[in-house]
Structure formats: structure tokens, C-alpha cells
Amino acid sequence: MRTGLPERLEAGLIVAARVVLGLVFLSAGLYKILDPGSFALATANYRLLPADWVNLFAVVIPWLEVLCGVLLFLGQWVRTSSLLLTCLLLLFVGAVGVSMIRGLDIHCGCFSAGSGRKIGLRLLAEDALYLMLSTFLFLRAREGTGRRGPKTVQSKDTTVTPSPPSPRFPGR
Amino acid sequence: MKSSTLPGTILSGLDSHGWFSLFRRGALILLVSGLLGLSVNALSPRGLPLLGTVPVRESDGIARIGLPEAWELHQARKGVFVDARSEEDYRSGHIRGAILLDQESFETSISAFQELVPLDTLLVAYCSGEGCGSSSEVAQLLKEAGYRNLRVFSGGWEEWSKGGYPVEGERPRERGVTRDQDPEENRDLLR
Numbered sequence: 001m002r003t004g005l006p007e008r009l010e011a012g013l014i015v016a017a018r019v020v021l022g023l024v025f026l027s028a029g030l031y032k033i034l035d036p037g038s039f040a041l042a043t044a045n046y047r048l049l050p051a052d053w054v055n056l057f058a059v060v061i062p063w064l065e066v067l068c069g070v071l072l073f074l075g076q077w078v079r080t081s082s083l084l085l086t087c088l089l090l091l092f093v094g095a096v097g098v099s100m101i102r103g104l105d106i107h108c109g110c111f112s113a114g115s116g117r118k119i120g121l122r123l124l125a126e127d128a129l130y131l132m133l134s135t136f137l138f139l140r141a142r143e144g145t146g147r148r149g150p151k152t153v154q155s156k157d158t159t160v161t162p163s164p165p166s167p168r169f170p171g172r
Numbered sequence: 173m174k175s176s177t178l179p180g181t182i183l184s185g186l187d188s189h190g191w192f193s194l195f196r197r198g199a200l201i202l203l204v205s206g207l208l209g210l211s212v213n214a215l216s217p218r219g220l221p222l223l224g225t226v227p228v229r230e231s232d233g234i235a236r237i238g239l240p241e242a243w244e245l246h247q248a249r250k251g252v253f254v255d256a257r258s259e260e261d262y263r264s265g266h267i268r269g270a271i272l273l274d275q276e277s278f279e280t281s282i283s284a285f286q287e288l289v290p291l292d293t294l295l296v297a298y299c300s301g302e303g304c305g306s307s308s309e310v311a312q313l314l315k316e317a318g319y320r321n322l323r324v325f326s327g328g329w330e331e332w333s334k335g336g337y338p339v340e341g342e343r344p345r346e347r348g349v350t351r352d353q354d355p356e357e358n359r360d361l362l363r
Contacts (some may be wrong), residue, residue, distance in 0.1 A: 041309075063212075067208075105305070
């Protein structure tokens, strides 16, 4: 299955996706780092984690967001960081969805608790959009530069994948 | 060693070694995040306690009360109830006598609120139920605004209305409507 996108367009989309996603997670993580108590409270209000785990989650996750955001923005380890963000976003979408089904009236804790933003369909749609971007990056970006290309995470002893056969040496 | 790649597929260029590298880097990022998080938390004056049962809800120093205490305060008219839910929810139904003060309109409403309610008044904040956090957040904002006598009624509107305690509003839940209801006496004081 191919994406069907022209290569230059896809390369442009990849750069745009990683810059957008990078900045979003960088700012979201920084807000939470600056106010860990509010993020812990917002996390506890979802009532999905055991109480003992809430603060540890609130302490570590923002740094994961910041690191992944920086890596995406810089175009380094793009696949790795977009895979981590995809997992994180699946977690967020699941948590928001479950809480909406349970009828909870809580703040999302997505940027700062002081932002007053509550969970809801709009937040779910926004998370789904970010999830699409991170999945797209994971599937199509190159690990090192963030541009499109099959030369991704390769071990040193493996041969780099496919370049079109040279017309001058058709037999090779 | 050559291994199979998936050229031309949606997931391009990942072989088994690629996956190994990916997970190794992922683990490294997680490790660095954990170390950074724990270090900064340990050094920061705003750091959170990590071990044991963490009383996240109590970390703001505001006492949480249950339905019996809330009812006792309401009955004795010892405190003012603050509804931290949305205006729509408030209009639909709220604890009798409660004042709407949600987080979104806090900044614009607090001065009017302070004119009506002296700083030494006992305030009981509530929201929709156990799962909501807006009562804690509004209580925190009230604390910052100078109010020192604060409580958060954890069960909130859900527990109160289901228990058949006095409510009022446009569409109060049937079970919550009680005999001593007086809609004129308790209207929205701030809007």
C-alpha cells in the first residue's frame, strides 16, 4: 500500500507535521513541568490510575512530551519520538473517551490546569488529529532528518533499502 | 546480514534491526524522561511527593467534606455554597442557595462575589460529583483571592441531588426537589 502522494508533497507534509507536533508537545510539556501539582490533580480526576501512581505519572510524562517535542522539531529520532507520542496520544484519547462515557465533568489537564479547558468532543477531535499526525510521521518519516525516505532506522550491518535500479547497469 | 524490508509499503524501511533500534531509542527517551522528571521534582520547591498514598486532592490544604457535613453546614446556614460547574449546569439545577462561580468566569465575577461575601465566610465549593476537579480549582482560586475558610464538598451535585436535599433551578432533578424549595429566595446572585 502506498500513500499515493507525490514525493515532494509528502516531504513537505512530514516537515509540517513534525514542526506542529513538536511545538504542541513542547509547550504542553513545559506548562505541566511548571505546575506539576495542577497536572497531578487533573490526572487524579480521571480516576484511571491508582493514587500511588498519579504523582509519578505527573512528574515523568511532561518530560517525555518535551523530549519528544524537541526531537521532532529538530528532526532527530523522528520515528522513535513519533511512536512514543502515538502511544501517549492513544492513552489520552482513551482516557478522555472513557471519562466522557462515565459522564465526568473534569478539566483535561492538557496544557495548564488553569486553562480551564474541559474534556469533550472538541478535545477528542484535536487529540485524534495529533494522533493522525504522529502515526503519519511514524509510518512515513525518516528517522534521522524527518524527511521522507526509506533510509530509516537501520542497523550498521544491513543494506540500505531500495534505490531504483540504475539504467546503466540493468543486471545489477 | 540482510533482512527483509518493506519497500513501497506504508511503513517504509523498517527491518527487524530497525525495530530493535527503534525500541532501544524509545527506551532511552523514556529513561531520560524519568531521570529528568525525578531530578527536577526532587530539586524543585513545587516538587510532588512520590511514594505512599499521595493525597493529591489534599495537597492544596483545603479540607474535603462528605454529604453529612455538607448538609449540616447547609442546614445550619453556616456557610455559602459555591457552584463551580458551568452556568448551564447551574441554571438547570443547583444546591439551594448556592452561588455560581465557575473557573471560566472567575476573574470577572470575583469582585462582585467579594462585595457580597466577606473574606471570613465559610465557603463550600462543589461541582458535578466525585470525578470533577473544578470545585478544587475554584476553591484554590478563592484561597488566592483571600478566603481562608474553605471546604470542598466531594460528592457534589450528583450526591446532593440524588440524596433528595434542597435544590433549585430550571430543571432540578426530580429526586432532588424538596418541600422547602423557594426559587425566589435563591437566585443567581452574580449574573
